[in-house]
Amino acid sequence: xxxxxxxxxxxxPTVPSIPHVAPDRLPELLxxxxxxxxxxxxEGTLEPELIFALARRNQVSLDYExxxxxxxxxxxxxxQSFLDxxxxxxxxxxxxxxxxxxxxxxxxxxxxxxxxxxxxxFDPQTHTARGVSMETVINGLHRACQxxxxxxxxxxxxxxxxxxxxxxxxxxxxxxxxLPLRDKFIGVGLDSSEVGHPPEKFARVxxxxxxxxxxLVAHAGEEGPPEYVWTALDLLKVERxxxxxxxxxDPALMRRLARDRxxxxxxxxSNLKLRVFPDLAAHNIGDLLDAGLVAxxxxxxxxxxxxxxxxxxxxxxxxxxxxxxxxxxxxANSFEASFIGKSAKRNYRDMLDGAxxxxx
Ligand code: ADE
Ligand code: ZN
Numbered sequence: 001x002x003x004x005x006x007x008x009x010x011x012x013p014t015v016p017s018i019p020h021v022a023p024d025r026l027p028e029l030l031x032x033x034x035x036x037x038x039x040x041x042x043e044g045t046l047e048p049e050l051i052f053a054l055a056r057r058n059q060v061s062l063d064y065e066x067x068x069x070x071x072x073x074x075x076x077x078x079x080q081s082f083l084d085x086x087x088x089x090x091x092x093x094x095x096x097x098x099x100x101x102x103x104x105x106x107x108x109x110x111x112x113x114x115x116x117x118x119x120x121x122f123d124p125q126t127h128t129a130r131g132v133s134m135e136t137v138i139n140g141l142h143r144a145c146q147x148x149x150x151x152x153x154x155x156x157x158x159x160x161x162x163x164x165x166x167x168x169x170x171x172x173x174x175x176x177x178x179l180p181l182r183d184k185f186i187g188v189g190l191d192s193s194e195v196g197h198p199p200e201k202f203a204r205v206x207x208x209x210x211x212x213x214x215x216l217v218a219h220a221g222e223e224g225p226p227e228y229v230w231t232a233l234d235l236l237k238v239e240r241x242x243x244x245x246x247x248x249x250d251p252a253l254m255r256r257l258a259r260d261r262x263x264x265x266x267x268x269x270s271n272l273k274l275r276v277f278p279d280l281a282a283h284n285i286g287d288l289l290d291a292g293l294v295a296x297x298x299x300x301x302x303x304x305x306x307x308x309x310x311x312x313x314x315x316x317x318x319x320x321x322x323x324x325x326x327x328x329x330x331x332a333n334s335f336e337a338s339f340i341g342k343s344a345k346r347n348y349r350d351m352l353d354g355a356x357x358x359x360x
Contacts, residue, residue, distance in 0.1 A: 036334035039265035044301025045106035054092035099140025187215025221246035263337030270300035280319035
């Protein structure tokens with residue numbers, strides 16, 4: 001007897017029947033659905049209270065008298081105005097346990113938002129420039145990831161980011177310093193001041209990282225033009241684009257991203273606080289999804305931008321016409337876009353389907 005051959009896979013996951021959800025219950029569904037966070041800078045999770053506690057622990061002096069005064073300074077006009085304060089905040093991190101405490105606090109907060117998988121950025125150059133060793137940074141963060149697996153059941157891994165305002169040479173040196181700890185991070189990224197520092201500046205470093213089997217991502221199209229997204233794809237050969245919201249200005253780029261299912265890790269509250277969009281109602285996340293892109297929602301630097309994962313979901317859905325089906329799509333996209341194996345992706349999708357099916 002012959003069996004019918006399965007239809008060839010399109011690579012596009014099927015969507016189960018989506019339950020009817022009364023509008024007033026959508027927030028609960030958004031909170032409860034399992035999700036992956038793929039764009040969070042661990043230094044951007046340092047809450048002012050922890051900055052002050054670590055400053056005391058390490059006898060670092062701060063330019064602010066109190067938590068309230070520091071928080072009041074979180075009024076940004078653009079990316080650079082944020083980065084200046086973000087790098088200053090990171091100066092309190094000195095010892096391995098500081099890095100572990102910071103990542104632990106984030107992972108506990110993420111678990112409370114039903115984040116079941118996190119791929120976490122870290123900026124080693126911010127720390128090595130102050131005399132903190134690469135081992136101190138990576139071992140502290142890695143320990144927190146191990147504990148999150150044991151204690152919260154959250155699967156967490158690390159992505160090393162090169163600072164794009166620094167030189168190619170410094171990026172190569174950073175990679176060399178990190179390679180003895182290669183088993184403790186899964187990939188590399190590119191962050192910091194975007195405009196004036198196009199992806200091609202790091203083409204050779206990324207080529208080397210590709211040879212080493214590291215996953216590749218880069219911030220592109222946050223404030224920078226669509227050309228930076230093209231060059232991140234074509235010259236750096238990234239597997240995901242961080243932010244990428246400026247892509248909607250270029251129809252050919254949108255078709256390319258949709259065709260190749262290149263995920264965008266979008267961060268709505270970050271875009272709001274850094275004035276990429278005037279308000280959340282004007283955010284283009286709905287357009288990205290409607291164009292068939294694998295867009296995801298993430299928190300970027302939650303301690304600075306006023307919200308973790310569920311705040312990003314809740315505020316974005318409250319301000320836009322996003323639907324229950326798009327809530328499902330965003331969560332499904334987060335698992336599809338993650339750097340995990342096929343069977344782990346299938347397990348997360350089953351978990352997501354179960355959460356929707358049982359939501360009555
Ligand atoms: N580093 C931390 N947050 C960042 C962002 N939103 N863009 C670029 N670099 C960053
Ligand atoms: Zn970012």
